Amino acid sequence: MTSTARFESKVAIVTGAASGIGRAAALAFAREGAAVGLVDIDLPGIEAVARSIEAAGGRAEPVLADVSDPSAVSAMVEQVVGRFGELHYAFNNAGVVGAGAPIAEMPVESWQRGIGVMLTGVFLCLKYEIPAIIASGGGAIVNTSSGAGLIGFPGMGDYVASKHGVIGLTRTAALEYVGSGIRINCICPGTARSRMVEDWMQGDPAAEAQVAGLHPIGRIAEPDEIAHAALWLCSDEASFMVGHSMVIDGGYTIQ
Numbered sequence: 295m296t297s298t299a300r301f302e303s304k305v306a307i308v309t310g311a312a313s314g315i316g317r318a319a320a321l322a323f324a325r326e327g328a329a330v331g332l333v334d335i336d337l338p339g340i341e342a343v344a345r346s347i348e349a350a351g352g353r354a355e356p357v358l359a360d361v362s363d364p365s366a367v368s369a370m371v372e373q374v375v376g377r378f379g380e381l382h383y384a385f386n387n388a389g390v391v392g393a394g395a396p397i398a399e400m401p402v403e404s405w406q407r408g409i410g411v412m413l414t415g416v417f418l419c420l421k422y423e424i425p426a427i428i429a430s431g432g433g434a435i436v437n438t439s440s441g442a443g444l445i446g447f448p449g450m451g452d453y454v455a456s457k458h459g460v461i462g463l464t465r466t467a468a469l470e471y472v473g474s475g476i477r478i479n480c481i482c483p484g485t486a487r488s489r490m491v492e493d494w495m496q497g498d499p500a501a502e503a504q505v506a507g508l509h510p511i512g513r514i515a516e517p518d519e520i521a522h523a524a525l526w527l528c529s530d531e532a533s534f535m536v537g538h539s540m541v542i543d544g545g546y547t548i549q
């Protein structure tokens with residue numbers, strides 16, 4: 295097998311696949327031979343990613359689903375398994391930014407949305423993906439936490455709490471299912487050039503320079519640099535990685 299076909303004949307789900315890190319991971323899974331379920335609330339976005347994958351000879355199934363909705367997540371797994379017959383990998387990655395307010399001023403809705411999408415959403419994905427992966431003979435799951443899963447950030451209590459929760463959930467799920475042939479890990483990215491970050495920077499070079507300066511490497515990441523780590527954790531090259539929180543942050547959290 296060549297290094298560009300680590301996932302030949304396999305099936306992967308990627309959530310948040312319309313944009314940023316999820317889009318990069320979906321395209322990379324497809325380049326390496328996987329059929330990919332593209333999950334997002336942005337239907338035109340996932341349809342565009344599906345067209346790119348199919349134009350390159352790959353297989354993709356766009357799935358419109360809100361990962362905070364239990365029935366939608368159950369149906370998402372059914373749709374992907376219905377189309378491709380099996381499921382081996384999942385990258386549970388969908389995310390949102392919060393209201394950007396200190397806790398006493400944070401709208402309850404911002405808290406509920408952040409926890410709903412990024413913590414309950416990861417729980418629901420695990421809940422419905424795990425039986426399908428076991429039924430397919432095993433595989434691997436990667437959840438997206440953040441540098442904000444490791445340290446606090448003022449004004450981001452909803453986001454920080456959800457991302458800390460993802461690390462605990464990943465460790466627990468890893469212990470529960472490693473004996474069933476599923477390795478479960480998470481990634482903790484630093485700032486990456488995605489839609490949520492571009493929206494925040496609003497094309498202002500000074501804003502990008504300021505964020506870049508917080509990372510000892512002196513720049514922000516491109517989405518591929520984060521996606522590559524998620525794919526490696528799914529691959530057989532990571533066969534002894536279980537319950538790990540992989541930091542990919544240009545040195546941000548070691549300062």
Ligand SMILES: NC(=O)c1ccc[n+]([C@@H]2O[C@H](COP(=O)([O-])OP(=O)(O)OC[C@H]3O[C@@H](n4cnc5c(N)ncnc54)[C@H](O)[C@@H]3O)[C@@H](O)[C@H]2O)c1
Binds near residue numbers: 441
């Ligand atoms: N970009 C960064 O700097 C950074 C850093 C650390 C962690 N992260 C995490 O990486 C993940 C990917 O984010 P990104 O940076 O690529 O941002 P992005 O905004 O480009 O992509 C996020 C995707 O998630 C989708 N999404 C949002 N809510 C959803 C829901 N309820 N159901 C299904 N899909 C939904 C969006 O439509 C979007 O396509 C997120 O979990 C984010 O918290 C990003």
